[in-house]
Amino acid sequence: MTLLRDRDLARALDHASHTCDRLTALDPGYRTGLLRSARRFRLPRAGAGPHILDLGCGTGASILALLRAAPHARITAVDASSGMLGRALARPWPARVRFQHLTAEEVATTGEGPYDAVFAAHLFRNVTGPDGVLTTVRSLLRPGGRLAVHEYSLSGSAAHRAPWTAVGRGVIVPAGALGGARALCRHLWRSVLDFDPAPDFADRLERAGFTDVRVVPVAGRQTGIVHTFLARNGSAATGEHAR
Numbered sequence: 001m002t003l004l005r006d007r008d009l010a011r012a013l014d015h016a017s018h019t020c021d022r023l024t025a026l027d028p029g030y031r032t033g034l035l036r037s038a039r040r041f042r043l044p045r046a047g048a049g050p051h052i053l054d055l056g057c058g059t060g061a062s063i064l065a066l067l068r069a070a071p072h073a074r075i076t077a078v079d080a081s082s083g084m085l086g087r088a089l090a091r092p093w094p095a096r097v098r099f100q101h102l103t104a105e106e107v108a109t110t111g112e113g114p115y116d117a118v119f120a121a122h123l124f125r126n127v128t129g130p131d132g133v134l135t136t137v138r139s140l141l142r143p144g145g146r147l148a149v150h151e152y153s154l155s156g157s158a159a160h161r162a163p164w165t166a167v168g169r170g171v172i173v174p175a176g177a178l179g180g181a182r183a184l185c186r187h188l189w190r191s192v193l194d195f196d197p198a199p200d201f202a203d204r205l206e207r208a209g210f211t212d213v214r215v216v217p218v219a220g221r222q223t224g225i226v227h228t229f230l231a232r233n234g235s236a237a238t239g240e241h242a243r
Helices: 006-025 030-039 061-069 082-089 130-140 158-178 182-194 198-207
Strands: 051-055 074-079 097-101 115-121 141-152 211-217 226-232
Touching (some): 006 082, 006 182, 030 061, 030 226, 082 097, 115 130, 130 141, 130 198, 158 182, 198 211, 198 226
Parallel strands (some): 051 074, 051 115, 074 097
Antiparallel strands (some): 141 226
16 A cells, blocks of 8 residues: 555545544543653643644644643644644634644744744654654754654564554554545554654654654553654753653
8 A cells, every 4th residue: 555645645634634533532542642742741830831843733632732741831733734723723722822734844934943842743654754854853942952752653573563453454444434534544554564663763863863862652552552752952951861
């Protein structure tokens, strides 16, 4: 199967946007995993909130996670799919959350930043040039700023490919067919198999110039399948490490 990329993927997401929340609700660990990754930023919960770029915000589940982890954060939420962004905009948000319809590659053209943190959930598996996007992210982060990537990235063990293949064929693709998102769900299944295993993506982060790179598995049934990748844009002045 050919993976969906760029405009084809954005169109598929537009088409599936009305069923996306129902499909993700079938996975009881989906929103919990996002919240765990957002909390691993260790961002301040009091005082002036950090400015966070949510890169690939989808229908807004990642924004909700960030606001729970850092209640006073200012969030710029970006997505390439107008349909997904429309679903996010339909939710009630505090004034400190704002939205932009842009691809990950276009974000650097806005002139905004630097950001204190960048959160990217289910993004890097879906971009054509992950190294270029990492370069963009570094250019948008302040020195010492934090990156957290929440991604379907299989562990380095072959033991997790077989369960994911079984879930894809037995659950994800059939659910997509019922929800009118068969092509998108087939893409989800195959893109995970084709994406960097967790150790390889950690190496990619280091090659892109990030420091203090850590890989933390998401707990529960997604262990070995979903990971949080934590990194910094250079070393912080205080010497504090990403946790």
